[in-house]
Amino acid sequence: MDSDSIDELRRVYRNYVRCAEIIATVEVWFTKSEEMASTVQHFERFPKLEHHEKGTLLTPDFTVLFNDGTALIGEVSRVALREESVDKAWKQLEAYAQVSKVQDQTGTLVEVSAVDVVVIVPHNGSMRMCQAVAERKASSKADNLWISVFEWSHDSDDNTYTIKCPPTDGNVAPRGHGREPSLEGWLTQTDNSDGLRGRPEHFSLVQIERRFTNDPIPPLYLATILWSQVFGDISDGEADIKIVPADIARRVNRKFGKVRSPDVKSALAVLEQARLARQQGSEWIVAYRELGRGSDSFDDVLLQRLRKPPSGPVTLAERKKKSLDRKETLKNRALQEKFDLPDEIV
């Protein structure tokens, strides 16, 4: 694989992780604070909503169904949006703000009396976002759109996130609808002008419980989860494991968070590029084993193999066969007598 493609794989992985950590932070707010959690009926990590007119599928990053029948719909962005993307983002937010149903704990879509939308963008793009939201809200045909912009920043010293609601261009917090506590309440408390916090000691646990978000999963990330956690469940020790993507997706869905078959196939394709798996029709064979030395971490080994795929057979069965073939060849060679041709053939 060329280094540009590898860099792209890594970039997608990094962006995804930032979003996942912020979503996990929001989940901590709504589910790990006892008082806030008491106002929440259901926090959904993998929302599937319906567009109010077209009926098409909408997949925001999270939804919160409150006990009072109102809802919060949220979207996280890793990258400050360029001008071209702002329109697309607006259309999404406008659609979310007009949704009439969100999911409850059984997954059923239930009617809600009001919807508040929040979009969480990097702090260096929040001013532009606030401006864009204010302008487009004013010129939108729909009324009663409640869309808030939050900004996030990350401290690389302690890996903590700070999330604030900037007051630019009339930006306001999501409505609390009289709930106590509410995000509105938390953000307007005078001693909370520094915003809300996401600490790794809290969100790391949510990350373990739900490894994925509603977005397509970076193939490099899913490949490492499959190798380090999922395949070990299926086989202990070295083995060629036969994989059907849909089965793996089901297995992962039960325990780790929603994945789809196409996500699994992309991850398997990465393993194939690293010559750790081979596709056979609709199935895959994964040559599952310990790689490298104990002091090598799998993520490093995978990248090395992508940069320079090793030659030779892929599956353990093929390697064994090659080794046996070679032994047999050597044995035969040793058994053969020296072949002496006469100088002249009469």
Next chain:
Amino acid sequence: MLPEMAQQAKSDKVRVPQLTVATVITEAANPVEQLAMRGIGIREHRVTSWGGLLRAEMNRRPYVIGLWRGSDNVFHFFGSPPVTSPRWKRVEQSWISRVAPTMSRVLLNQDDFSAIGDLLAEHGSIEVNRMTARVVADGSSYSRGWPEHELGRRPSHRDALSEIAPGRMTIGSISMHVGDRMYVHLRRQAGATLYSGSLALFCSTVLARLTALAKDRLSVLSGVSRSAKRPILEAVQMSFELDSSAVKAKLLDGLGKSHGVRATMLYNDSYLHFILTDHLNGSNFDLILTEDYRLRLVPGFKATPSSMARVLDAIGESLGMLSLSREDIPEFLDESELFAS
């Protein structure tokens, strides 16, 4: 069994040779059969009510190693070969790894050494004549010897241990006299040798304590389970003194010395988060470093206690582990944790 043996030897007027002991925790109720099948050089085995006996051969010379149940899933290998002899090394290095991951060692930390010393001090004054340790940062060794001389007592265990900076050094072993009743050697990879003295006292103090420590370790690691429907409420935490920036390298270094375990790092530019996979049985764990000097280990859906023990010992050795304990994770946080100010 061993305490009875002590009495029997006394009444039969048989002098008990030195006794070497190594403590293990096991998954099997009695691992003797498993050892007999997989251990190199084992010619015969006998399963008994208290454990069993293994007759092995090295260079055509036979020797017997016993396995004594200290408590459920805690056993002690015992025999007369010295700990440095190839016959004993084969037990500790080869036999145990061949039945991994269902059997694993237990690591003693500095507090454990102090506690055993304190217990022995009740039976006679402690004089340490040798101590070994290792510097965590660079792996260099530290060795101290105190010869006997008329001018004064050799240091007590507490005096000697005070030279070891916890977290920055890890104690390896101590040899000490307990009055005139015993001369013993105590080792970090839970084990001991009775060089001379009362076998009965050795069993009631050192062995009993090693059993208790192994039992404790087993209870920290057992029953820490994950369920898909519940949030994570339990973890194991390890404290150490190493700087956070050095943790990744030391962790991988430690895993390099253990057999069959591999790490995968998630999230390159975030807090340190690894998944550890035991390829011998598919067990896996999440290992997280979110605060200085404290690692959190969260077992995966498949995670056996002895796999966890193996992994934690390898990492603990490398990081200079201070303590290992069960952590209950609260279901709810204080609101103040969520605000930036």
